[in-house]
Amino acid sequence: MAENNNNRNGKPQIKNGANGAKNAEHNGASNNGVKSAEFKPPSRAAAEKALLSVLQGDVKLERKSLILKSIETYGYPKEALLDRSCESLLTKLKSLTGIVINDMLDKKTLSVENRLYSAEEEESEDIAAEGKPLSEKSAAKKRRRRKKPQNHAAPDQKTKAYPDTGLGKVLSEADKKFAEFKKLKSDTTKAASLADASQKYMSHLKRHIVSAINEAGGEFFEQLSMKLLLAIYGKSVVKNELTAGPDDNGIDGILTIRDAFGFEEKVYFQSKTKLSERKNVSIKVARELLGVMRADRVTKGILITNSTFVKDTKLFAAKITPPLELVDNTRLFALMRGYKIGIADADGIPRIDDDFFLNIT
Numbered sequence: 001m002a003e004n005n006n007n008r009n010g011k012p013q014i015k016n017g018a019n020g021a022k023n024a025e026h027n028g029a030s031n032n033g034v035k036s037a038e039f040k041p042p043s044r045a046a047a048e049k050a051l052l053s054v055l056q057g058d059v060k061l062e063r064k065s066l067i068l069k070s071i072e073t074y075g076y077p078k079e080a081l082l083d084r085s086c087e088s089l090l091t092k093l094k095s096l097t098g099i100v101i102n103d104m105l106d107k108k109t110l111s112v113e114n115r116l117y118s119a120e121e122e123e124s125e126d127i128a129a130e131g132k133p134l135s136e137k138s139a140a141k142k143r144r145r146r147k148k149p150q151n152h153a154a155p156d157q158k159t160k161a162y163p164d165t166g167l168g169k170v171l172s173e174a175d176k177k178f179a180e181f182k183k184l185k186s187d188t189t190k191a192a193s194l195a196d197a198s199q200k201y202m203s204h205l206k207r208h209i210v211s212a213i214n215e216a217g218g219e220f221f222e223q224l225s226m227k228l229l230l231a232i233y234g235k236s237v238v239k240n241e242l243t244a245g246p247d248d249n250g251i252d253g254i255l256t257i258r259d260a261f262g263f264e265e266k267v268y269f270q271s272k273t274k275l276s277e278r279k280n281v282s283i284k285v286a287r288e289l290l291g292v293m294r295a296d297r298v299t300k301g302i303l304i305t306n307s308t309f310v311k312d313t314k315l316f317a318a319k320i321t322p323p324l325e326l327v328d329n330t331r332l333f334a335l336m337r338g339y340k341i342g343i344a345d346a347d348g349i350p351r352i353d354d355d356f357f358l359n360i361t
Contacts (some may be wrong), residue, residue, distance in 0.1 A: 047100040086226040098219030167215035174208035232341040267300040274307035
């Protein structure tokens with residue numbers, strides 16, 4: 001696994017905590033004189049050690065609670081964690097810790113028995129992303145069903161090092177497909193088959209994006225969703241906040257936007273990761289989001305998933321007031337391409353932005 005080798009003993013670095021890292025970009029919000037951007041997140045080894053320390057003994061925690069309790073052990077001053085905007089230290093810590101949890105589940109150094117989730121009934125396929133109980137037998141069956149792409153490079157491609165994790169394997173497979181298509185595109189003798197090959201490549205790229213989001217975890221997807229919405233709304237955004245947590249009422253993020261006349265309104269969004277493109281987001285999720293919007297008198301809501309929506313959810317969102325915008329995996333993929341969030345162009349070919357997924361901190 002790729003990690004920060006400056007900290008091999010697994011402990012959060014002192015310069016990451018109270019003393020602050022002066023070489024970080026100073027773009028964090030200031031709270032009581034403390035800037036969150038002055039602090040660097042811990043290494044992945046330190047995050048893994050923190051998670052295991054929280055789960056000592058027979059402790060079982062719901063995923064979001066586990067993440068927050070682990071963050072408390074990192075040693076940052078509370079003031080540095082008050083900012084909940086997209087680029088804040090707290091947001092980066094949540095994404096990092098969520099990814100490490102998924103890595104540990106992949107390596108079996110953490111099992112589903114270490115986590116106590118809410119008793120709310122939902123499909124067992126949504127366990128890793130949604131935080132619900134899953135038996136060891138079912139978890140093992142699901143791990144076997146999840147395809148692990150082989151980490152092989154194309155014959156003429158230089159091998160690129162990826163972490164030995166589920167996410168690393170997805171990125172490696174995407175890199176291989178990119179190299180194959182790039183080679184085909186440069187071969188003038190294959191021009192006749194280029195259109196069909198291009199369509200297949202884009203289909204592979206979409207699937208790899210969906211899989212990479214699943215491997216990175218729900219916390220990463222929340223941050224990705226916020227980055228995407230910030231790009232879409234642009235300069236009209238005057239405030240953004242990622243609110244996901246044990247008591248978030250189903251709202252993952254809030255944007256405050258201001259129009260040309262100075263009027264402000266809030267936009268609520270919720271992100272739903274699914275372990276399979278074939279698993280749809282139910283109408284229940286849309287109704288819950290609408291309920292919170294109406295209670296808070298919010299007129300704009302966006303439901304984002306890396307999967308799809310059932311027909312009833314689409315019909316419901318189209319007729320309700322206030323309106324609810326649905327972003328499924330096809331629309332998500334198009335938006336990520338259009339705004340270059342998580343997808344970059346290389347030699348005129350779109351590909352997964354490795355740095356975006358691997359260097360979240």
